Amino acid sequence: LAKTTQPISMDSYEGQEVNITCSHNNIATNDYITWYQQFPSQGPRFIIQGYKTKVTNEVASLFIPADRKSSTLSLPRVSLSDTAVYYCLVGDPPIKAAGNKLTFGGGTRVLVKP
Amino acid sequence: EAGVAQSPRYKIIEKRQSVAFWCNPISGHATLYWYQQILGQGPKLLIQFQNNGVVDDSQLPKDRFSAERLKGVDSTLKIQPAKLEDSAVYLCASSSPNRGPPARNTEAFFGQGTRLTVV
Numbered sequence: 001l002a003k004t005t006q007p008i009s010m011d012s013y014e015g016q017e018v019n020i021t022c023s024h025n026n027i028a029t030n031d032y033i034t035w036y037q038q039f040p041s042q043g044p045r046f047i048i049q050g051y052k053t054k055v056t057n058e059v060a061s062l063f064i065p066a067d068r069k070s071s072t073l074s075l076p077r078v079s080l081s082d083t084a085v086y087y088c089l090v091g092d093p094p095i096k097a098a099g100n101k102l103t104f105g106g107g108t109r110v111l112v113k114p
Numbered sequence: 115e116a117g118v119a120q121s122p123r124y125k126i127i128e129k130r131q132s133v134a135f136w137c138n139p140i141s142g143h144a145t146l147y148w149y150q151q152i153l154g155q156g157p158k159l160l161i162q163f164q165n166n167g168v169v170d171d172s173q174l175p176k177d178r179f180s181a182e183r184l185k186g187v188d189s190t191l192k193i194q195p196a197k198l199e200d201s202a203v204y205l206c207a208s209s210s211p212n213r214g215p216p217a218r219n220t221e222a223f224f225g226q227g228t229r230l231t232v233v
Contacts (some may be wrong), residue, residue, distance in 0.1 A: 043118075043205045043224025044157065087156060100209070101170070102147065102222055104156035 004088045009109040018075040020108050022088030025069045033064060033071045036087045038107070044087060048073070075110075083112045116140065118225035120206050126231045132194035135228045139187070139208030145169075147222065148181055148191050149205040157205055163189065196232045203227040 005023040012018045024033070032051055036044040048055055050062040050071070061074040075082055085107040091100060119138040127133050139146050144165050149157035160179065161171040165186035174181065178197070183189040193200055209222040 041226070043207065043227055044222075045224065046221040049221075085156075100145070101159075101162070102207070103159065104149075106156050 004090055004105050006086075006088050006105065006108045008106065009111070011111045011113060012078055013113050014079055015077050018078050018082070018110060018112075020073045020075075020086055020088075020110070021070055022073070023070045024088070024090045027068050027090055028092075030092050031090050032092070033062065033068075034089045034091075035060070035062065035073045036089065036104070038085045038087065040084075044104070047086075078110075078112045080112050080114060083110060085109050118206055118208055118223050120225035120228055122228055123226065124229050124231075126233060127196055129198055129232050130195040132192065133196055133230060134193075135191045135204050135206075135230075137189045137191070137206030137225060139189070139206070140210075140223055143208035143210045143223075144186070145209045145222075146183055146189050147207040147209075148189070149207065151203045151205055151227070153202070160191070193230075196230075198232050201230055201232045203229050
């Protein structure tokens with residue numbers, strides 16, 4: 001599994017855009033990039049996943065450059081409720097016989113201030 | 115769709131005692147995970163099941179931890195005897211690699227966890 005590196009913490013203010021970059025220099029050809037969000041006292045929650053270029057959903061956007069050695073999670077116009085830990089995961093798509101591996105690093109603690 | 119259910123939510127035990135956690139995954143999900151999350155750290159995979167078979171238990175301290183998933187549905191995780199360093203949140207998650215497009219297949223759904231304090 002490719003190792004990921006992301007900032008330990010980030011501060012922001014309500015209404016701003018938050019961009020969290022994850023480095024994964026050893027990403028393999030078949031690896032997908034997945035981001036999870038974890039609020040205090042809750043389990044992680046899937047946010048977004050991508051393979052290349054840009055993916056957007058109702059929560060966030062994921063930007064992946066052509067070399068795929070990094071990715072950036074973009075949270076538009078954050079609110080106080082976006083304060084959480086964000087994890088970047090890199091790994092194979094699921095295998096029917098085994099499911100997919102989910103290896104979490106330390107994540108990035110995002111604090112949104114009023 | 116009902117989520118992943120875990121019980122108990124909280125547990126306090128003395129060191130050297132035993133404890134068990136229970137997880138009911140989302141119906142139909144073949145893959146079940148148990149994670150240990152120590153305060154301030156990311157979740158660490160303890161064991162991964164596919165149906166009732168073990169896929170990965172390389173980080174499970176087998177001298178004190180055990181897990182089973184009878185009939186490929188519910189799962190229990192046991193610690194015997196507990197140590198102070200076992201204090202953590204134990205998270206259960208499930209996913210279904212056999213349904214839908216690949217992107218959604220990799221989504222794992224987590225329970226709220228069991229917070230264990232060993233004193």
